[in-house]
Amino acid sequence: MRLFDPQAPMTVRIGAGLMVVGVVLAFMREVSARWLSGGPQPGIWVGLIAPILGLMVGVIWARGIGQMIGIYYWCWVALVSALILMFAVLLPLSWTGQITPVRWKPWTPLSTLEGACAIGSAVLLLVKPSIGAFWKRGLSSAKSPHVV
Numbered sequence: 030m031r032l033f034d035p036q037a038p039m040t041v042r043i044g045a046g047l048m049v050v051g052v053v054l055a056f057m058r059e060v061s062a063r064w065l066s067g068g069p070q071p072g073i074w075v076g077l078i079a080p081i082l083g084l085m086v087g088v089i090w091a092r093g094i095g096q097m098i099g100i101y102y103w104c105w106v107a108l109v110s111a112l113i114l115m116f117a118v119l120l121p122l123s124w125t126g127q128i129t130p131v132r133w134k135p136w137t138p139l140s141t142l143e144g145a146c147a148i149g150s151a152v153l154l155l156v157k158p159s160i161g162a163f164w165k166r167g168l169s170s171a172k173s174p175h176v177v
Contacts, residue, residue, distance in 0.1 A: 056083065
């Protein structure tokens with residue numbers, strides 16, 4: 030079982046790798062915040078199943094991108110583009126007082142690393158070599174010329 034498609038550019042490989050690291054850090058942050066916060070113990074769903082599902086989905090998504098399966102990449106591009114647009118509109122409105130200010134949770138070393146992985150993977154997966162490689166593939170997987 031290969032982690033990456035042999036034809037994947039280095040930007041895709043490193044970007045997918047950073048995505049996995051970020052997902053693992055998010056899982057660790059979520060579990061530690063829920064179980065080590067000193068408050069009431071969470072239930073099995075909130076404390077264990079939901080973080081594990083998030084971890085699994087993130088790893089599967091990153092692997093799909095690393096395997097150069099276009100549908101994973103193009104859906105990810107659409108999601109990231111929507112998030113960038115949302116921040117580009119809402120943050121200035123918040124700063125000027127036209128909407129309720131955005132409340133940020135306190136930054137921890139773990140959340141800082143997680144954010145750096147997210148930004149790093151976004152930059153690497155949105156550069157020309159990555160976009161070009163997926164553009165040539167379309168929505169198909171590396172093994173099949175048909176749409177997945």
